[in-house]
Amino acid sequence: MKNLVVVLFFITSPTLCFAQQGFHELQERYRNLSLKNKLLSSSILLPDLETFITHTANDSDKVAALQIMAGIYLEYDSYFDAIKALDNAQRLAEKLDSTTKASVLLSQAKLSLALEKFNEALNQVNMCIEITKNSDQTLYLKSLILKGRLFYYKGSFRQSIKQFSQVKALVSNDTSYFNLASIYSAQIALELGDKQQAERILDRIKLSTLNLLSEDKQLEHQVILTRLSMHNGNFKFAISQAKKLLNYTLGTRFLYLQAQLQDILSKAYLQANNYQQAFLYLQRYTLTTNALALKKRNNKLLQLEIIHNLARKQQRIVLLEKESLLSKAKLAKQAFEKQQLHREQELQFRKWLLFSILAIIISLILYYLWQRDKVFKHLESLVKTRTQELETKNILLEKLSNTDSLTGLYNRHYLHALIDNELAHVRRKFYQGQGEQYLVVMLVDIDHFKNINDTYGHTAGDAVLQQVSNTLKSNIRESDLLVRWGGEEFLIILKDFELNQAQIFAEQLRNNIEKNIITLNENTDKKIQLTCSMGYSHYPFNKNEPEQYNWENIIELADIALYAAKENQRNAWVGFETQQNLSSPEQVILDIKKVIKNQEIIVNSNISGNIKFK
Known part of the structure; x- marks a missing residue:
């Protein structure tokens, strides 16, 4: 599941002594905690x-x-x-050796991955690779x-497989790294629907080394x-097997494993x-995936949710107060009727006096009812006001969840919600013989964007992203869709192109x-020219x-x-036709490359000469 991120910190540290208990012993205790008691202990x-x-x-x-504390947090x-x-x-590591710096960089990359800052995580990992490839x-x-x-997680399966193959080529098949790379490669093969390849990959793992x-x-x-x-x-x-594994993972933080197991059980029972x-x-799978999606909300959304809950609580309080008033009115009416019956039985000879008293009581009741109606109208007005505020906040919440806060463009969450309908619409046209207009999917990447951040700072980089997004919006039709894909992409x-x-x-x-x-800054005249x-x-x-x-597959x-355009020239475009x-x-x-050589795909580009593909 691509929208699910799990980060495990690799902890390496020297042996220390503290409070009659070595730091190495604390480290080993943390490593050996099982899934069942890790969060608690x-x-x-x-x-x-x-x-x-x-x-120390x-x-x-x-x-x-x-680093251990960061892993626990x-x-x-x-x-x-x-x-x-x-x-x-990181501040402490600046004064230490390059291996320590690389270890901190790797931990930061994993945290960036947990926060879905993919480009930042990729930069940190590349720096760590550069430092450690000849030393650690x-x-x-x-x-x-x-x-x-x-x-x-970015959906680039080809590049992902390449990395895991490189790992397996560097180690023997009886190491944890070989096993880990094999598990991830098999997972990708399954997602691509190649179960035979997945089985071949897993068969190379020595079962005795899984521990x-x-x-x-x-x-x-x-x-x-x-x-x-199941396949x-x-x-x-x-x-x-799925029930056994699901029962073991209950009560742990690994919701992504529970979601996979619930999905397997749903499909297996369906086939049976x-x-x-x-x-x-299927219901449990839906609840678990919803819980995972909920964890990804940012602090603004969580604050709005708190405000939303407070508004609902206030609304419930108003309703309870209304019910309390109604109950009091009912009790008062019952008490009055009982009192009236008692007076009629005991004071019949004081009829005229009783009529006078009744007249006064009726007047009081009418006044009370008038006051009660007045309070009810006020309460209804408050409920209506709170409901309108709640609807406004719900609209704002939906907008925040569907748009990018920097550029105002739609985000991946919005795209995933509607893309299936768009694809179905196009397929219907082609099945009905009306298909000559396609859904063209184009990735746009700003050239040398990292240099802008490094040279002018991240504020200038944000200004570039905003202005480029405005340029893109001005070049597409109102019916087309523009999404911030991530970073500078x-x-x-x-549609219908x-x-x-x-x-x-x-x-x-x-x-x-x-x-x-x-324009990099409105307060200065600093301007640059970009290409994409x-x-x-x-x-x-x-x-x-x-x-x-x-x-x-289309993405x-x-x-x-896009990768070919950037590798061959930049300020260029490359497109595929079938x-x-x-x-x-x-x-x-x-x-x-083989498919293009066999002329199964036509390559269109503004690049002169042969285009090299990796």
């Missing part, structure tokens, strides 16, 4: 670690302890405290594995085997024609961006079989085209 280590950091004079030891989703701990570790093989292998996971992996990675291995059993039709075994159980686990979806117009559009857009002068690289594909990629290539092809008799998506993506 790891917090007990925090006071000892804080006291240790206060009293060894900066290397402090850095190691701060991350397990509690306390991102602010984790960031603070790693910032302190352990950190180097961990960096390569994390880089592969980053590409996986070298952490407990959650061993569980991931079991989950993949269970999924393969092979062994539904009974898949259900039994047990629809009741299939629906039950944008995604344009051109003819393929021969895609080249014209790409060239016009490239030319307009090149001509546009960017673009890669595009289209949906359906095979008009004779519109469903052969899914949305992820991957556009990413390959011929007849296309190979499978997996073959096309993994060996694009």
Whole structure:
């Protein structure tokens, strides 16, 4: 599941002594905690670690302890405290050796990944790789594995597989790194629908070496085997194994494993024609994925949610007060009727006096009812006001969840919510024989954006992103869709577009961006000229079989085209068009050069000469 991020800190530190208990012993206790008690027990280590950091004079030891603390904070989703701990570790590491600096960089990259700052995490991992490739093989292998996971979460399966293959080529098949790279490679093969490849990868793992992996990675291995059993039709075994694993993960923080197991159980029961159980686990899967999505909300959304809950609580209080008033009125009326009956029985001879008293009481009741109606109207007005405020906040909440706060463009969350309907609309046209207009998917990447941040600062970089997004919006139609894809990348979806117009559009857009002068700061006259690289594909990629290539395949092809544009020239665009008799998506993506050589795909570009693809 690409929208789910799990980060495990690799902890390496020297042996120390504190409060009659060595730091190495604390470290080993943390490593050996099982999934069932890790969240509960790891917090007990925090006071000892804080006291240790206060009293020790060894900066290397402090850095190691701060990394452990950051790992514990991350397990509690306390991102602010984790960031603070790693910032302190980075300041101390500046005075130490390059290996310590690389270790802190790797921890920061994992935190960036947890916060879905993919480009920042990639920069940190690349720096760690550069430092450790000739000095520390352990950190180097961990960096390569994390880089592969980053590409996986960004949807670049080809680059992810390349990283894991590099790891397996550097180590023997009886190491934890080989096992970890194999598990991740098998996971990608399964997502691409190649179960035979997944089985071949897992068969190379020596079962006797699985205990070298952490407990959650061993569980991931079991989950993949269970999924393969289901794909092979062994539904009974898949259900039994999935239930066993699901029961073990209950009460842990690894919701992503629970979601995968619930998905397996839902599909396995469906194949076994047990629809009741299939629906039950589908509901649980939906609840778990919703819980995972909820964890990704930023602090603004959480604050709005708190305000929303307070408004609802106030509304409930008003309703309770209203019910209390109604209950009091009912009790008062009952008391009055009982009193009236008692007076009639005992004081019949005082009839006229009774009539006078009744007249007074009736007047009081009428006045009370008038006052009550007045209070009720006031309460109804308050409820209406609170309801309107609640609706306004709900609208704001929905807008924040669907847009990028810097550029105001739609984000991936919004795109994922509507893309299936757009694809279905296009497929219907092609199935009905009306299809000559495609959905053109174009990735746009700002050239040398990192240099802008390094030279002028991140404020200038933000100004560049805002102005480029305005330029992109001015070049597309109102019916088209513009999304901030991540970092300096944008995604344009051109609806009902003819393929021969895609080249014209790409060239016009490239030319307009090149001509546009960017103002870095309104208070200065500093201006720069930018260029962008673009890669595009289209949906359906095979008009004779519109469903052969899914949305992820189209994005991957556009990413390959973008990568070619940047590698060959920059300030360029590369686009793919299809011929007849296309190979499978997996073959096309993994060996694009062969497919182009066989003329299954036409390459369009403004680049003169041959275009090199990796």
